[in-house]
Amino acid sequence: MEKILLLKEIYIEAFKNWRYIILENYFKIFSWICFFLLAVTIYAFAFRVSTGFSFSNF
Numbered sequence: 494m495e496k497i498l499l500l501k502e503i504y505i506e507a508f509k510n511w512r513y514i515i516l517e518n519y520f521k522i523f524s525w526i527c528f529f530l531l532a533v534t535i536y537a538f539a540f541r542v543s544t545g546f547s548f549s550n551f
Contacts, residue, residue, distance in 0.1 A: 541548075
């Protein structure tokens, strides 16, 4: 039983900050992707407005 508790403690210590590092990097990447997609959307809208695209085709 003592060995199992020791292995559990080693495992917990080894991977304690691992989850937070991955989550932090994930949110950084996600925010840059969102910013890029928003910039592409604004560019596409500005391009359509500047070329005289008619938005009332229905």
